[in-house]
Amino acid sequence: MADTAQVPVTVLTGYLGAGKTTLLNRILTEQHGRKYAVVINEFGELGVDNDLVVDTDEEVFEMNNGCICCTVRGDLIRIVGGLMKRRDKFDGIIIETTGLANPAPVAQTFFVDEGVKEKARLDAIVTVVDAKHLPARLADSNEAADQIAFADVIVLNKTDLVTPEELEAVEARIRQINKFAVIHRTQRAELPIEQVLDRGAFDLQRVLQMDPEFLSGEDDHEHNDDVSSMSFEVEKPIDPEKFNAWIGALLQEQGPDLLRTKGILAYAGEDRRFAFQAVHMIADGDFIGPWKDGEPRTSKIVFIGRNLNRPRLRRGFEGCVAD
Amino acid sequence: MSQSTQPAFLLDSRGTHRDLGAFVVAARFSRNGKTAAFALGDGSVHLVPAADPAIWRAARVHDGAALALAADVDGDGFVSGGDDGLLRRVGADGSSTDLASFGAMKWVEQVATHALDKGKGLVAASVGKVVHLFDAAGEKLKTWTHPSSVTGLTFDGKGKRVGASHYNGVSLWFVAAKTDTPRVLEWKGSHTAVAIHPEGEAVVSAMQENALHGWRLSDGQHMRMSGYPSKSETLSFSRNGRWLASSGADAMVLWPFFGGGPMGKAPMELAGGDGVLCTQVACHPKEDMVAGGFADGLVVVADIASSRVLPVVPPEHGKITALAWSADGGRLAVGSESGFAALIDFSKR
Numbered sequence A: 001m002a003d004t005a006q007v008p009v010t011v012l013t014g015y016l017g018a019g020k021t022t023l024l025n026r027i028l029t030e031q032h033g034r035k036y037a038v039v040i041n042e043f044g045e046l047g048v049d050n051d052l053v054v055d056t057d058e059e060v061f062e063m064n065n066g067c068i069c070c071t072v073r074g075d076l077i078r079i080v081g082g083l084m085k086r087r088d089k090f091d092g093i094i095i096e097t098t099g100l101a102n103p104a105p106v107a108q109t110f111f112v113d114e115g116v117k118e119k120a121r122l123d124a125i126v127t128v129v130d131a132k133h134l135p136a137r138l139a140d141s142n143e144a145a146d147q148i149a150f151a152d153v154i155v156l157n158k159t160d161l162v163t164p165e166e167l168e169a170v171e172a173r174i175r176q177i178n179k180f181a182v183i184h185r186t187q188r189a190e191l192p193i194e195q196v197l198d199r200g201a202f203d204l205q206r207v208l209q210m211d212p213e214f215l216s217g218e219d220d221h222e223h224n225d226d227v228s229s230m231s232f233e234v235e236k237p238i239d240p241e242k243f244n245a246w247i248g249a250l251l252q253e254q255g256p257d258l259l260r261t262k263g264i265l266a267y268a269g270e271d272r273r274f275a276f277q278a279v280h281m282i283a284d285g286d287f288i289g290p291w292k293d294g295e296p297r298t299s300k301i302v303f304i305g306r307n308l309n310r311p312r313l314r315r316g317f318e319g320c321v322a323d
Numbered sequence B: 001m002s003q004s005t006q007p008a009f010l011l012d013s014r015g016t017h018r019d020l021g022a023f024v025v026a027a028r029f030s031r032n033g034k035t036a037a038f039a040l041g042d043g044s045v046h047l048v049p050a051a052d053p054a055i056w057r058a059a060r061v062h063d064g065a066a067l068a069l070a071a072d073v074d075g076d077g078f079v080s081g082g083d084d085g086l087l088r089r090v091g092a093d094g095s096s097t098d099l100a101s102f103g104a105m106k107w108v109e110q111v112a113t114h115a116l117d118k119g120k121g122l123v124a125a126s127v128g129k130v131v132h133l134f135d136a137a138g139e140k141l142k143t144w145t146h147p148s149s150v151t152g153l154t155f156d157g158k159g160k161r162v163g164a165s166h167y168n169g170v171s172l173w174f175v176a177a178k179t180d181t182p183r184v185l186e187w188k189g190s191h192t193a194v195a196i197h198p199e200g201e202a203v204v205s206a207m208q209e210n211a212l213h214g215w216r217l218s219d220g221q222h223m224r225m226s227g228y229p230s231k232s233e234t235l236s237f238s239r240n241g242r243w244l245a246s247s248g249a250d251a252m253v254l255w256p257f258f259g260g261g262p263m264g265k266a267p268m269e270l271a272g273g274d275g276v277l278c279t280q281v282a283c284h285p286k287e288d289m290v291a292g293g294f295a296d297g298l299v300v301v302a303d304i305a306s307s308r309v310l311p312v313v314p315p316e317h318g319k320i321t322a323l324a325w326s327a328d329g330g331r332l333a334v335g336s337e338s339g340f341a342a343l344i345d346f347s348k349r
Helices: A020-029 A074-089 A104-112 A114-119 A134-140 A142-150 A164-177 A200-209 A240-254 A310-318 B010-014
Strands: A007-013 A036-040 A053-055 A060-062 A071-073 A092-096 A120-130 A153-157 A182-185 A227-234 A258-266 A272-279 A282-290 A299-306 B015-019 B024-029 B035-040 B044-049 B057-060 B066-071 B078-082 B086-090 B096-101 B108-115 B121-127 B130-135 B140-145 B152-155 B161-174 B183-196 B202-207 B211-216 B222-226 B235-237 B243-246 B252-256 B268-270 B278-283 B289-294 B299-303 B309-313 B320-325 B331-336 B340-345
Touching: A007 A020, A007 A074, A007 A104, A020 A036, A020 A092, A020 A120, A020 A153, A036 A074, A060 B183, A071 A074, A071 A104, A074 A092, A074 A104, A074 A114, A074 B066, A104 A114, A104 A120, A104 A142, A104 A272, A104 A282, A114 A120, A120 A134, A120 A142, A120 A200, A134 A142, A134 A164, A142 A164, A142 A227, A142 A258, A142 A299, A153 A164, A164 A182, A164 A227, A227 A310, A240 A258, A240 A272, A240 A282, A240 A310, B010 B015, B010 B309, B010 B340, B024 B066, B024 B331, B024 B340, B035 B066, B035 B078, B035 B331, B044 B066, B078 B108, B078 B121, B086 B108, B096 B130, B108 B152, B121 B152, B130 B161, B140 B161, B152 B183, B161 B202, B183 B211, B183 B235, B202 B222, B235 B278, B243 B278, B243 B289, B252 B278, B252 B289, B278 B320, B289 B320, B289 B331, B299 B331, B309 B331, B309 B340
Parallel strands: A007 A092, A007 A120, A036 A053, A036 A092, A120 A153, A153 A182, B024 B320, B066 B108
Antiparallel strands: A060 A071, A227 A299, A258 A272, A258 A299, A272 A282, B015 B340, B024 B035, B035 B044, B044 B057, B066 B078, B078 B086, B086 B096, B108 B121, B121 B130, B130 B140, B152 B161, B161 B183, B183 B202, B202 B211, B211 B222, B235 B243, B243 B252, B252 B268, B278 B289, B289 B299, B299 B309, B320 B331, B331 B340
């Protein structure tokens, strides 16, 4: 493993009692010789069984950059910086958030701080939910929906406590919020850890390889505070300037509603794929590997958020096609 | 560039160096100047006697990474903080003892010391939101709690006040106060480092948003110093406080603290022009000179009045992460991310 590579960071979110710490300890005991630095924010009854554990308070602050929703975890900036001084001692970082945490500040930390970006990359946000209590949590607060909306991987835990019908219903409810996350049904958070760690670009591609027609099934749940997700694709190459102008204005205007935005773009005259992602208004993008020979160069974009206007987003994305 | 214009680096003629194999977190000289120390990301502290710089002694001090290092209040030793929750005294002979233990997961991130008369002095260390103040014997004097984690810690020139940076400002605590109420210098945002003017005229912090913020202490007047392409990680006042040197740009950036500055004044830029980020600065303790370290490993010393630049270490050993002068200004200690550590002799021969 090259020292120069960015360290993968896995974020574990979920309500108290959903099984976060159980999953964390499972990862740590089944890590197959890999070592993780673990950042926790509250001491659960279970304790965490690992050599390198950092206990921190979640210290969120607002950036003075004119962006109302740009909040960042300053404690993580310091901790990632500190951990990098002993870079050879671990292979990845796992961050456990408190039960009620909004995942946005954690995610934005990895986009906003140049020192963190240089050394670490957000690998996946893993949300653990309790199959029995999720419906009540969703009714209680926005945080439960936000945690599902932000997830790349959802561990639908405690499936033994619900009937098969209840399980179907709760999974359908999750899908209404986030169509793109991988859902694993578990008991006692038991699942192969490779389903959780080192997901990386793989998930972005997997998400974007899903059939958009399948995805755009019945999702017309777009009123008010409901979080939903939708994707669009175009076959013709994209003009980078048009795309930047459109997405920039969209994020500026609707950033607080747009929890996550991800895309893979085929730029006109460019053989590499451009990967784009954003958390609220904070965006980041880079070229990733080349398009394969014979592979259709289809650009795709995914939105997860509130008040998504399907026709308007579609028109906007289609308007980015190069002349 | 032709071979004939290659600069001669002082490291070759007047330096000694080692590859220590781990991130150099900090470099310091002892109060009496007899020993130099480098604290590393593998928890070790490497000690070098001035009398014989060929001897480098490694001491195992922290189980984890060292995070901070300061000269002890007197004599030949040092005080270090680590991510093992320990604040430790390190002797020039490599021996080490606990000054305080804060628990396994509590990082000791900032350490500052101040020497008073007759071997007395003060040691301050931060753990999360709390600053602990000790006397020279290791007796705890004070515990000061802040609204968020402490990111920078420094004594003023006389050891009367301690400045601690955190979210939304800097707290100034009076060491001798009967009731512990800080003077809070407020400015919204995340402050990540702090420096106090040597004559106590101003306090300056570095901010997350690639800018510095200052407060004039006489009247609380705000000072804004912006325009950096990157975060300033180090701040250093010149010996008499006329200049504040800072990292975070592709040159050393020096703000004038005279003639009404820094407000409305442009900063001086030294040793810039090749587009490489300056990562460390350290003002000379006796002369108007400043040492600068860069992301490519280059180290230079610049004369502030003439802007003349003396090349010290070639850009070959990784990002510079530690830079310190001995109290007499005769020696400079340099450390890098890749584990390169060097001592350069500037004394007259």
